[in-house]
Amino acid sequence: MPVATPSLTFDFAGIQLDRRQGLSRQLYQALRERILDGRLSSGTRLPASRDLAASLSISRNSVMRAYDQLYAEGFTDGRIGDGTYVAQLPDKPTPAKKLSTKVSTGLSPSLSTGLSTKSLNHAGDLSSKVIHSASMDLLERHHLSAHKTGLPRAFRVGIPAFDLFPFDVWGKLHAAFWRKPGLHQLGYGDPAGEWRLRELIAVYLRTSRDLQCAPEQIVITSGAQQAIALCAQLLLNDGDGVAIENPGYRAAGHAFAVAGATLFGMPVDAEGMQCPDSNDSRCKVAYVTPSHQYPLGVTMSLARRLDLLAWAERTQGWIVEDDYDGEYRYSGAPLAPLAALDRHGRVLYVGTFGKVAFPALRLGYLVLPRNLVKPFSQRRAVDMRHSEIGTQAVMAEFIASGHFQRHIRRMRRAALNRRDALLAGWPQDLPGCSPMPKPSAGLHVTVTVESQAREQDLVAKAESVGVEVAPLSDYWLPDSDTPVDNRAGLVLGFAAVPEADIASALERLRGVWR
Template identity: 35%
Template sequence: MHVNMDGQGPLHAQLTRALKAAMFAGRLGEGGRLPATRQLARELGLSRNTVLAAYEQLRAEGFVRGQVGSGSFVTPPVKPEALPSPAQVEHPPQSAFARRGRRFHDHATMPGRATPGMRYAFSYGVPYTNPALTTAWARELGRAAAYTPPNYPMTQGLPALREAVCDYLARRRGVRAAPADVLIVAGTQQAMALTARVLLDVGESAVLEEPHYTAMREVLQIHGAQVEAVEVDAHGLRLDRLPAAPPKLVCVTPSHQFPSGVVMSLERRLELLAYASRHDCWIFEDDYDGEFRYDAQPLAALRSLDRDGRVVYVGTFSKALFPSLRLGYLVMPPGLQRDYLNAKWQDDFGSSAIEQAALANFMADGGFERHLRRAGRALLERRGALLAALSRELGDALHVADSRAGMHLVAWLRRADPEQGNALILAAREKGLDLYSIAPYYQRPPPQAGLLMGFASMSVAEIEQAVQVFATCMRERGLA
């Protein structure tokens, strides 16, 4: 009998696979008798024990029946088509959580997702990096990989990183926290998911700013929260528009409202804190890009004014370094440490110790802040180039909401409704330029077309060329 052994692993396993292949190919059909073990061992130059082990395995898996001595016979059915392919089976959602996941988050249409093959992209979420950062980070990672103990990391995060974060927060964000208050998380995304679990029961209400970071809304909705987006004015979240029944959680971006760019005024901050204390509600402060301000010192975080312990402060390394790192930090309100640690433990036991150790060292030896200074200068230059090119090429066809901070701006198309805006995006793609609508960042999208324009990942020259393509598309469609 001819069998084809693949040379991978122990001989009995190879023979088992080869006999199955012969069955699938129809060379050993249903009811057919397998050769006697002694005979097959002789033919193949194998020991009889190897053949016996393979037959035993086939019997255990139900491919053959019968006993040693009385013959082994192929059992039906063994055709490959008959074996179910898990990928082909689409089950209905198996839980309320899965049902909400399908309803509220469509993985295929994430806002800001890059279109492949574009020459230019005003993508948001791709940060500024440079060769100096890549080299320094590779060195830190290599060192950390060599010295980090291989056991499970502390759930709360490496003490060295929590200390470095506290030092950074005190100096740059005005937040006074002890390492015991800090939880290292896998980015803002995990911070939000843990917060939802720690603070909200299914059906409880949460307020977001309108517009807002879409992933935040989706995490809350999938958790089962009742989410309401509340308008923002020039001072930040409008407290007079909060629902009559106070929400359990209010999520804000006070340093640089996402995506409109508004900075929450001091008066509004104090009012929000007073509201939270009065109504026993929690505030989630998402300080996603607070380190990049171009006109003045960064504003102190809302958490620095919090006297009653209502603010969950969250920072991320996705903007200051890069999002593939998946590291961020959460300053837990007093009294909630136990619940946050439980939630983090359930999720993943703790974040990767090697990346944490590398980052702790990068922060302690000054590399992180050197990078922030370099990134700040580059972003200032890129933002200036974008503003100048938009004003030169498109003038009053656009209204640009400039916040003098961060890595994006919002451009409203004065003469376009959302449908015309979408047509413009498609036309720009034809010319190799990726543009992103502002609409997905709203619960109730506005009647005017707007674009979220990220500028961190393009050089000044690329920004200028991309704006030329943008302006051509605008003129061709009569929008400028």
């Protein structure tokens, strides 16, 4: 007669429950953790719910709820008339490669909740050691730096005067839309964006920027960065060259590099970015900020613009024009963008509401040659289907009601006053620094410095008194031929805070800068 194999015994030592929290959830997590780490092996018989409840001094219902959850997730098997057993699980630990894959793709909320901190840390260690791809290698070298957080300070770069945004008006429009939204707007939308907003953007660009475009040419994006990333993804093959301003907007360079492009830094002088050589077939795309170069602040001359357009036509290349703060011009009307001169459909125009409203809005747009609208919309649909409807609809009403145009005029006056406050209080004859230029456009100004050591000294002393000054050296490509000391400078945004805060910051700088 065969001898029955004795059941494995259950040891509940170490299970401690906090009676101020859900008891059944804690018990479920404790049992699941023991099953996952092998302390409760396959075939172990769990105590009867009544016995375990008595041992832990909790109600039987709490135990039964924990058992039910374990059974529902496959951790246990119930045998009619014979109790509850730990389900048959792999005898050996999951190999590191498989474990790292699960960790990298994300555990379900119910599974991850019960893992101990030690277990999760161990899984994370395995993940970081095993996961490897060319894309991740690129991200190690091409990722966005962490933005400054908290309330804006002088002289934070890239921030408009969003303290002046009419939040009361925006709030009313937002509430009105969501009080009774059109049911036709609540399903999946057009990946190119809400039609009414595209119509109004086209009218705005035609009337204020002399950019003749139709709503069909516009694709709404999640800020300018997504627009640039779409250009990088769709205009380039792996290894294609991109002519990019150097120094320039590093986030754009990162987007092109992550897409597999090779970056060619182009010098920037008083006329803007120098044009790529037409005899050099390596560059397929040129990225420029012609209205107000970032970060040097120069405006691209007409001759240089025409040269760039001619380059694109001869080489069948593309020009990505980033007009991130084109609304801010302090003498005369804003300049017509490069795209307004394009007669051969080679310019992709990037616009954003972030520099007129506030960056957290994450609302931008592309004006595309007609033959590119379909592929750009298709790619955007694959990435994120479409933009959130409420922000688009509210912005459309904000523009249609005249609030947008009034706000732009107010923002332009405020930026001008804040620029003048910076110019008036800037310390003259600062050792090692050139005189501060008088910017005629944009939201920042750059002062060149004699050496990188002096630049770093000034930046560190500014930070010590709570003032943000960006080093110009951070805007250069790492492999630039330009000598290190020739890359030094200070980049100051002047729109983020009111004049009184600017005056206070300048007073603190005078106290530490020598």
